[in-house]
Amino acid sequence: MEKKQFQAESKRLLEMMVHSIYSQKEIFLRELISNASDAIDKIYYKALTDESITFHKDDYYIKIVPNQDDRTLTIKDTGIGMTKDELEENLGTIAKSGSLAFKKEVDMQEGQEIIGQFGVGFYSSFMVAEEVTVYTRSLHNEEGYKWHSNGQDGYTIEAYDKEDIGTEIVIKLKENEEEENYDQFLETYQLRSLIKKYSDFIRYPIKMDITEKQPKEDNEEEFIDVIEEQTINSMVPIWRKNKQELQDEDYNQFYQEKHFGFDKPLSHLHVSVDGMVRFQSILYIPEQLPFNYYSQDFEKGLELYSNGVLIMEKCADLLPDYFSFVRGIVDSEDLSLNISREILQQDRQVKLIAKNIEKKIKNHLQSLLKNDRDKYETFFDAFGRQLKYGVYSEFGANKDKLKDLILFYSSKEKKLVTLKEYVERMPEDQEHIYYATGDSHDRIEKLPQTELVKDKGFEILYFTDEIDEFAIKMLMNYDEKEFKSVSSGDLNLEDEETKKEAEKQLEEHKDLFAEMKELLGDKIKEVRLSTRLKSHPVCLSAEGDVSIEMEKVLSQMPDSQNVQANKVLEINNKHEVFQALVNAHESDKEKLKLYTNILYNQALLIEGLPIEDPVALTNDMCKVMI
Numbered sequence: 001m002e003k004k005q006f007q008a009e010s011k012r013l014l015e016m017m018v019h020s021i022y023s024q025k026e027i028f029l030r031e032l033i034s035n036a037s038d039a040i041d042k043i044y045y046k047a048l049t050d051e052s053i054t055f056h057k058d059d060y061y062i063k064i065v066p067n068q069d070d071r072t073l074t075i076k077d078t079g080i081g082m083t084k085d086e087l088e089e090n091l092g093t094i095a096k097s098g099s100l101a102f103k104k105e106v107d108m109q110e111g112q113e114i115i116g117q118f119g120v121g122f123y124s125s126f127m128v129a130e131e132v133t134v135y136t137r138s139l140h141n142e143e144g145y146k147w148h149s150n151g152q153d154g155y156t157i158e159a160y161d162k163e164d165i166g167t168e169i170v171i172k173l174k175e176n177e178e179e180e181n182y183d184q185f186l187e188t189y190q191l192r193s194l195i196k197k198y199s200d201f202i203r204y205p206i207k208m209d210i211t212e213k214q215p216k217e218d219n220e221e222e223f224i225d226v227i228e229e230q231t232i233n234s235m236v237p238i239w240r241k242n243k244q245e246l247q248d249e250d251y252n253q254f255y256q257e258k259h260f261g262f263d264k265p266l267s268h269l270h271v272s273v274d275g276m277v278r279f280q281s282i283l284y285i286p287e288q289l290p291f292n293y294y295s296q297d298f299e300k301g302l303e304l305y306s307n308g309v310l311i312m313e314k315c316a317d318l319l320p321d322y323f324s325f326v327r328g329i330v331d332s333e334d335l336s337l338n339i340s341r342e343i344l345q346q347d348r349q350v351k352l353i354a355k356n357i358e359k360k361i362k363n364h365l366q367s368l369l370k371n372d373r374d375k376y377e378t379f380f381d382a383f384g385r386q387l388k389y390g391v392y393s394e395f396g397a398n399k400d401k402l403k404d405l406i407l408f409y410s411s412k413e414k415k416l417v418t419l420k421e422y423v424e425r426m427p428e429d430q431e432h433i434y435y436a437t438g439d440s441h442d443r444i445e446k447l448p449q450t451e452l453v454k455d456k457g458f459e460i461l462y463f464t465d466e467i468d469e470f471a472i473k474m475l476m477n478y479d480e481k482e483f484k485s486v487s488s489g490d491l492n493l494e495d496e497e498t499k500k501e502a503e504k505q506l507e508e509h510k511d512l513f514a515e516m517k518e519l520l521g522d523k524i525k526e527v528r529l530s531t532r533l534k535s536h537p538v539c540l541s542a543e544g545d546v547s548i549e550m551e552k553v554l555s556q557m558p559d560s561q562n563v564q565a566n567k568v569l570e571i572n573n574k575h576e577v578f579q580a581l582v583n584a585h586e587s588d589k590e591k592l593k594l595y596t597n598i599l600y601n602q603a604l605l606i607e608g609l610p611i612e613d614p615v616a617l618t619n620d621m622c623k624v625m626i
């Protein structure tokens, strides 16, 4: 049976390619610069095994020349060039990569890399070009050639007298359109920023002639235009430099250059991994919260490079949400890129890198906590909430990873403490980890519910973030010690004598409590004699899983479904007000109603809950005064 070759309609294929592979037109510059760099690398790799070829790094560079008058942009390199056959094969056949073939031929060593592999990058120039002309002379040839195409109906090749070895690609830009300004690719400023963005770490200098105004020698008041050839790219990425040679200032400068933040980074880590997956990374913990951090506008992610060429500005998959504050870069040789180099072909390597990075960040934070507490607290002040969200989210899947990184304010230490520190100094007779919730430390400090726990000499953690109580509910316990709110109904801290006395009092006054409950109706579940209050007359406590603080948070959510805490009004029988209640119960029902309402509203106020009817309350208070 005869086997036939597939035919491809080249013109259509080219059109499809040009318009559908790349999402941004500016990518063409990255592609042509990468080709130029590959062409220089090829001489370099050949020189390693061929003694007849010498390689002096200084002779090799890439030059970008915009010409406003002709509307052309030239990308010139001093690389290996192409013979006539190579021109034919590489630029005449879509998806034929001379670079891929070179890689196989030369049998490249680890760490040696050529960027090209798909054989399509060159054609991206037709996204912006009306026509493209390539002047080239191969290292292996005396003659030069000119290749020309308008991307529509084929190409021509003719002999061309080119003096030096290398390639020059001249792009005649398309006319400007309403929604596309091609002139931008002639602007020095724009070209410079594209080079910095995508090709900053190309190993060879990318040069441009830059015109700068300088004062005249004989008259400093007057300025003249001076043209100077400048190298635009940094060439050696900071992450490939030896850590020992880098100072904090170098890392800080890179943070600023990359516009990771307006602040100085609080801390950085420089990672080089050579295991199942190879990558290098520089990660930063910012000092300050970005203004949009807790808003939907904030995008997490790290810059992702493949061999020094930028692939993605924000690769979100590299960071878990709870470390979304981390900024930085990752460079790997092991990524499987898709044809446009804009997305990753498969994410196995990214997953491996992400896992590795997560571990490194966690260890870094842990050592910061251990060795530089002040710095860690500055960090926690800005981003601690994110870690607590991490404990809570995904049904607590990451709680064990994060539980030792979270801090809470302590009633005893008057500063932030870890759960480990709390548990380690718990007295033997203390069973639970106590916490109290409120808007601020000051407010919690004054909460009546904290009195008994403090009297016992137990430490209380102050929860002021909305997420706190949700996070610890997810954590359930730490070191087998359960968390308990000081407002929970079953503190069980009273001694036997107090309990007995309370039962006696409860029995004696059960009619009073029943009547108060009736007066308050559904607002509360029960009126009870308090054993936790010392100096305050009343407080609210909650029974069951939903605390009063949680009710407050949930009520602000769009689909809150009106979740309510089971509230209990606790009355302190040692307070003088209690006798007034007993008297009113015996002789004046109207007064009992008045007192009950006032006390209930007082309890709401202490909890920071809204008063249902403030006017009625003020009227009630006036009645007491008259």
Ligand SMILES: Nc1ncnc2c1ncn2[C@@H]1O[C@H](COP(=O)(O)OP(=O)(O)OP(=O)(O)O)[C@@H](O)[C@H]1O
Binding pocket: 031, 035, 036, 039, 077, 079, 080, 081, 082, 090, 091, 096, 097, 098, 099, 100, 115, 116, 117, 118, 119, 120, 121, 122, 123, 167
């Ligand atoms: N400046 C250049 N100097 C020498 N050869 C070049 C140059 N530009 C392109 N080539 C040759 O043309 C081939 C095709 O280039 P093209 O950019 O289309 O694909 P590629 O670089 O191989 O792969 P990719 O699509 O992954 O970038 C290259 O592999 C290389 O052999």
